[in-house]
Amino acid sequence: MPENNDGTTRPALSRRTFLKLAGAGVLGLTVAGQGLRILTARAESRTEATTAPIGKGKRLRRWSAVIDLRRCDGCQSAGTAPQCAEACIRGRFLPEPMQWIEVYEHELPGGGTRFMPTPCMQCQNPPCVNVCPVAATWSTPEGIVLIDQRRCIGCRLCMAACPYERRFFLWGDPPLPPEAALVDYSPVHQIGAPKGTVMKCDFCTDMTSSGRLPYCAQACPNNAIYFGDLEEDLATNGRNVVMLSSFLSNNGAFRSKEDLGTKPRVYYIPGQGQDVGRSPFTKGLKPVEWPWDKTTEGAKTWKRSSR
Amino acid sequence: MEAVKPVVDFEDRLEERAFSPLSHISAKYALLVAVLLVFIGLGVYAYQTQFREGLVVTGMRDRISWGLYVTMFVFFIGISMAGTLISAILRIAHAEWRLPITRMAEFVTVAALVIAPVFILLDMGQPTRLSNLFIFGRWQSPLTWDVFGLTTYLIGSAIYLYLALIPDLALCRDSKRLKSHPLKWLFKAFAVEWRGTHSQHHRLARTLGIFMIVIIPVAVSMHTVTSWIFAMTLREPWDSTMYAAYFVGGALYSGVGVLIILMAVLRKAFHLEEYFKLQHFKNLGYMLAAFSLIVMFFNVSEYVTEGFKLKGDMHLYLERMFVGPLAPYYWTYALSGMVLPALLVAIPATRRSIGFIVLAALLANIGMWIERYLIVVGGLSLPLQPYHPAIYSPTWVEWSLMAAGIAGFILLITLIVKIVPAVAVWEMLEHRKPKPVEEPVEELEQTRQPGLRVKLGSPFPEKPTPPVDGGRK
Numbered sequence: 155m156p157e158n159n160d161g162t163t164r165p166a167l168s169r170r171t172f173l174k175l176a177g178a179g180v181l182g183l184t185v186a187g188q189g190l191r192i193l194t195a196r197a198e199s200r201t202e203a204t205t206a207p208i209g210k211g212k213r214l215r216r217w218s219a220v221i222d223l224r225r226c227d228g229c230q231s232a233g234t235a236p237q238c239a240e241a242c243i244r245g246r247f248l249p250e251p252m253q254w255i256e257v258y259e260h261e262l263p264g265g266g267t268r269f270m271p272t273p274c275m276q277c278q279n280p281p282c283v284n285v286c287p288v289a290a291t292w293s294t295p296e297g298i299v300l301i302d303q304r305r306c307i308g309c310r311l312c313m314a315a316c317p318y319e320r321r322f323f324l325w326g327d328p329p330l331p332p333e334a335a336l337v338d339y340s341p342v343h344q345i346g347a348p349k350g351t352v353m354k355c356d357f358c359t360d361m362t363s364s365g366r367l368p369y370c371a372q373a374c375p376n377n378a379i380y381f382g383d384l385e386e387d388l389a390t391n392g393r394n395v396v397m398l399s400s401f402l403s404n405n406g407a408f409r410s411k412e413d414l415g416t417k418p419r420v421y422y423i424p425g426q427g428q429d430v431g432r433s434p435f436t437k438g439l440k441p442v443e444w445p446w447d448k449t450t451e452g453a454k455t456w457k458r459s460s461r
Numbered sequence: 462m463e464a465v466k467p468v469v470d471f472e473d474r475l476e477e478r479a480f481s482p483l484s485h486i487s488a489k490y491a492l493l494v495a496v497l498l499v500f501i502g503l504g505v506y507a508y509q510t511q512f513r514e515g516l517v518v519t520g521m522r523d524r525i526s527w528g529l530y531v532t533m534f535v536f537f538i539g540i541s542m543a544g545t546l547i548s549a550i551l552r553i554a555h556a557e558w559r560l561p562i563t564r565m566a567e568f569v570t571v572a573a574l575v576i577a578p579v580f581i582l583l584d585m586g587q588p589t590r591l592s593n594l595f596i597f598g599r600w601q602s603p604l605t606w607d608v609f610g611l612t613t614y615l616i617g618s619a620i621y622l623y624l625a626l627i628p629d630l631a632l633c634r635d636s637k638r639l640k641s642h643p644l645k646w647l648f649k650a651f652a653v654e655w656r657g658t659h660s661q662h663h664r665l666a667r668t669l670g671i672f673m674i675v676i677i678p679v680a681v682s683m684h685t686v687t688s689w690i691f692a693m694t695l696r697e698p699w700d701s702t703m704y705a706a707y708f709v710g711g712a713l714y715s716g717v718g719v720l721i722i723l724m725a726v727l728r729k730a731f732h733l734e735e736y737f738k739l740q741h742f743k744n745l746g747y748m749l750a751a752f753s754l755i756v757m758f759f760n761v762s763e764y765v766t767e768g769f770k771l772k773g774d775m776h777l778y779l780e781r782m783f784v785g786p787l788a789p790y791y792w793t794y795a796l797s798g799m800v801l802p803a804l805l806v807a808i809p810a811t812r813r814s815i816g817f818i819v820l821a822a823l824l825a826n827i828g829m830w831i832e833r834y835l836i837v838v839g840g841l842s843l844p845l846q847p848y849h850p851a852i853y854s855p856t857w858v859e860w861s862l863m864a865a866g867i868a869g870f871i872l873l874i875t876l877i878v879k880i881v882p883a884v885a886v887w888e889m890l891e892h893r894k895p896k897p898v899e900e901p902v903e904e905l906e907q908t909r910q911p912g913l914r915v916k917l918g919s920p921f922p923e924k925p926t927p928p929v930d931g932g933r934k
Contacts (some may be wrong), residue, residue, distance in 0.1 A: 187595065251523070258847050272846065281695055287604035288590075288597040307593050308516075308586020311604055313526045317695040319845045323526060323586065326517030349515040350586025414695050456517050 215296045216384035217357055217419065219371075220401065221271055222391075224425030225378035227432035228257050228269035228439045232375045235440040238271050241373030242355075243444055247345055249328035250444040250455035254320070254355035255370045257439060266434030268426035271379065273370065274299065274320040274355035275410060275418030282312035282321060291352070297419055298357050303347035304339070312352055317414050324349045329450040367392055376430045384419075472890055474735070479882040480638050482731045486879070497872040504865020507858040508583065516586055518858045524851035525841045529859040530584035533866055535833045537577035538611075538687050539708070540826075542716035544570025544618055545680040547745075548625075549673040558744055560892055561736040564885045565727065566720050567622040572873035573719075574615040576866055583862055603693045606686040614676075614683045621672045623651075624665065628887035631655035644880065684708045691836065697774050698840040707759045714752035715829040718802075721745050721822035723874065725815060727883055736884055739815060746818040749825060750806035753799050760795065778843045781850065787839050790831050798828010 167175075229236050236257040248254060255273040262268055280299050283291050290306040293299050313321045327349045339346035342360045344353050358368030362381060366372075371379040371392060382389025382398045389398045401407075407421040426434040447455060511518050521528045547566035551559035582588050598605050630652040633639050642648070655661060688708035691699040701707075721742065728737040767775045782791045802821035804811075811817035842850050855863075 256846075260847050285602050285604070285693060287599055287602040287608070288593040289599050290593075290597075305590070305593060305597060306587060307590045308588075309581075309584070309604060310526045310586070311602070311690065313523070314691075314696065314841065315694040317845055319524070322523050324515070325519075325522065326515040348587070349517075352586075416695075456522060 213385055215363070215386075217276070217296055217298055217359065217362060218382060218384050218389070218398070218421065219273065219276075219357070219419065220380040220382070220389055220396075220398070220407065220421045220423065222378045222380065222405075222423040222425065222429075223268055223270065224423060224427065224429040225376040226257070226269045226271060226374075226425070227376065227427035227430050227436075228259065229375065230427075230432060230436060230438075231430060233440075235442045236269075236271065237373040237375055238370035238379060239442045241369040243442065245358075245369035246343065247328070247330055247334045247446070248353075248444070249324070249446065251457055252322040252353065253442055254322070254353070259437065259439060262426065262434055266426070267437050268434060269439070270410075270422065271370070272318065272320065272410070273420060274357070275318055275416065275420045276357055278417035278419065279415055281315040281317065281416060285311045285315045287311065294359075296359070298359050299354070300341045300356055301344065301352055301354060302341045303344060303351040303353070306351040308350040308352070310352065317411055317416065321352050321354045324351055324353060325456050329446040329455065331446060331449045471893060475884075475886055475889060476632070476636060476638065478731065478733060478735070479884050479886045480633065480636055482879060483633070483644075483882065484639060484642060490875070490879070493875060494872065497868040497875065500868035501865045501872065503861045504868070507861035507865070511583075511858050511862075512588070518856060520853055520855045520859060522851070522853075524844070525838060525853040527584070527837050527841060528853055529834075529855045529863050530580045532830070532834045532837045533863055534577050534580040534584070535687060535708075535837065536715070536830050537573045537580065537866070537870065538683065539712040539715045539829060539833070540719045541570045541573035541577065541614070541618075542680060542684065542709075542712035543573075543720045544568075544622070544716075545676050546713055546716055546748075547720060548621070549676050549680075552669070552673045553677075557892060558741060560888050561733075561884045562720065562724060562741060562745075563625065563888070564622075565723055565883055567618065567625070568874050568877050568883070569716070569719055569723060570618045571615070571622055572870050572877070574611065574618060575873060576870045578611055579869070580866060603686060603689045607690060610679075610683040610686045614679050617672070617676050617679050621669075621676055624669055624672060625885060625888070626881055627652060627655050627665065628657065629882050629885065631657065632886055633882070647880075681709055684712045691840065696840055696843065696845070697772075698778050698843055699836075701763060703759065703763060707756075707763070710752065710755045710759055711829055711832065714749065714756050715826050717745055717749045717752060718822035718825040718829070721749065721819055722826070725819045727878065731878075731883065733884065736889070739813070742815045742818045743812060746806040746812060746821065749818075749821060750803045753803040753825060757799050757803075760799070774843055777850075778839075781842070782835070782839060786850075787835060787842075790835055790839075794828045794831040794835065797824050798831060799825075802828070 234240075238255050239253045239257060242248065242255050243253070246254065255271055257269050257271045259267045260270055276298055278293075278297060280291075280293060283293055283299055286292075287309065288305055288307055290303070291299060291301045291312055308323070310323060313319075313323060324347060328347075330346070334345050337343065337345050340360075342356060343358075344356060347353055358366075358370075361368055367381050367390070368379075371381050374391070377391040377393050380389040380391045380396065380401075382396075384398060387398045389396050389401065402421055402423075405423040407423050409418045409421055412418075426432065444455070519528060544567040547559055548563040548570075552563065582591065585591070594605070594608055598608070600606075630648045633642070634645065634648040634652045639645065639648070685705040685708065688704040692701055692704035694700070724737050724741065724745070728734055764779065768779050771779070781787050802825040805817050805821035805824075806812055838853050842853065844850050
């Protein structure tokens with residue numbers, strides 16, 4: 155061992171060598187980490203169903219929804235719970251108490267209420283995507299925010315970040331009916347997601363990309379929900395086809411919590427159900443029901459809050 | 462030899478006091494460890510339940526999706542400030558009264574930083590995917606910043622604690638008192654051939670000098686990114702630019718509080734009355750009071766500006782907090798968690814008693830725990846859609862895991878004070894020594910940096926400078 159002036163021994167490993175070794179170690183770990191990442195990445199699942207370009211060109215769908223509040227009476231006239239929410243629950247096997255599209259009753263300044271069906275806003279500046287530590291939630295090129303529940307670690311930072319409260323957690327094992335076993339898991343429909351992960355409205359892009367309307371739009375008895383493509387500038391509620399841009403402009407459309415800068419893809423036409431004969435002073439909604447506790451053995455569900 | 466006799470006496474007594482806890486295990490100690498293990502065992506059972514059933518066994522739900530776990534995480538991160546503050550800041554300031562307490566402060570930091578991430582793990586819905594944070598980590602996410610901050614801070618504080626331990630490990634290795642100690646090999650291995658030569662002192666002083674400077678910004682960034690987990694969201698109660706400063710202030714406050722409590726406990730348990738004097742409690746008490754004023758200032762600054770404008774849903778939020786269902790929490794925190802501790806230190810009659818200063822520290826930490834709970838649960842309870850504010854009530858699983866976490870924190874400290882001396886023996890000896898090893902005093906006087914001294918009352922008579930502090934060249 156080398157000696158210092160005062161007679162003490164100096165370690166064989168000098169500072170210079172140590173720093174070199176440490177640098178090489180860090181570099182090695184980084185390379186190994188990236189290699190592991192490439193080996194374990196499951197990129198194919200992220201893009202499959204949603205990014206297929208339309209036609210021959212490179213045009214991409216820009217999915218959006220328009221909800222005509224003039225035609226929404228919270229299903230008061232039908233005498234049922236909001237059918238958009240119930241169809242969504244049945245179509246996506248949502249456990250209680252999830253309502254990916256939920257009809258909220260907002261107070262009007264002059265008294266009375268209006269109903270606002272509220273799906274995921276599919277923000278173009280999505281706070282949930284911005285905070286996710288593992289890129290388990292991401293924006294597709296078509297503008298839809300999806301979740302890969304095989305990667306989600308369940309930290310719920312996205313739920314804290316979402317200003318619309320449109321994210322839901324699988325607090326326990328969801329009670330899935332037998333038919334749910336017929337589909338393999340995909341982030342596009344989220345059926346089969348394990349407990350301890352986050353779920354949300356996916357705009358039913360598995361259906362819209364094959365020309366069908368999402369469950370909520372199909373189910374609305376008043377045809378209040380339009381789905382469309384900003385790129386093609388068309389939208390339909392299943393009965394009428396409208397030119398999306400002029401439909402929004404001519405009817406004074408707005409977006410929810412616009413001032414937050416989240417840039418939603420869901421637009422609302424102001425109204426309180428007047429086009430389907432609702433008075434704003436007829437208040438109240440029927441509660442939504444989940445059929446699974448009757449159809450699935452040993453289903454364990456939970457409530458919205460502790461009590 | 463007669464001239465140095467009292468010094469030798471001091472040395473001898475100090476060694477005896479500092480090393481005696483290491484050499485035997487009392488029945489009380491074993492009982493404490495057993496009780497702590499029972500709590501941890503309960504926590505393990507609770508976690509088993511949670512792992513099997515999912516987070517459905519907790520009181521958290523979609524509307525209030527974070528609860529006690531995140532509260533405890535923020536609380537322990539806050540406590541971790543103790544070490545940096547006392548040890549690094551006071552070391553830089555050459556405040557010599559810190560000497561007996563730096564070691565404990567560093568224990569608190571390391572133990573708190575080991576326990577805090579456990580609560581993140583407990584809160585995760587898919588804990589087995591923890592590695593995703595490293596495999597798929599997005600550097601843009603505030604949670605990733607926290608992972609970086611926490612690992613850096615933990616490793617940094619552990620090294621800092623160890624560096625300042627080396628000479629004491631050598632003392633343990635060479636001590637006659639610990640001749641047949643079962644961990645003698647450990648002392649020998651970790652003392653890394655320390656013989657107290659001038660060049661060793663010099664190198665240690667330089668390394669400690671670098672670390673004490675570097676660890677302060679690391680600690681500040683840790684509390685900053687912890688606050689940003691909240692402040693990076695659009696929720697109105699959290700959407701504040703002063704959150705980072707608020708968290709740093711709160712961390713200083715609760716960190717000093719925990720240190721005072723630990724000091725009082727060890728003073729009694731290990732009979733360290735000679736080294737932890739009233740003056741130490743007073744000095745730390747002054748710091749506690751100062752930090753409580755800072756936290757009060759942040760409260761006023763935040764709530765007066767928000768309350769004056771009542772933008773958006775802040776009306777509902779402030780109403781709930783000041784007069785609504787959260788009011789009992791808020792006013793307990795404000796009055797007995799901030800005002801009362803400051804008063805207990807400010808009033809000379811109560812300040813003269815260690816008991817009252819410890820009470821102030823205890824109240825401060827209960828208050829800060831409530832404050833963390835209010836931030837997490839109170840912030841989430843503000844509805845974002847038209848419905849009545851949700852309610853969160855923790856279940857037995859969460860309470861058990863919270864108790865287990867606190868027990869784990871106490872256990873870590875309980876174990877570490879049995880393994881290594883709880884006071885920095887060598888630093889106190891250096892301070893007493895008339896001259897350092899193989900080095901003339903005059904040379905030292907020149908390298909001393911004047912003006913950096915904090916003149917808080919020192920419990921020790923002033924003696925020439927310790928070589929370590931002034932050893933920079």
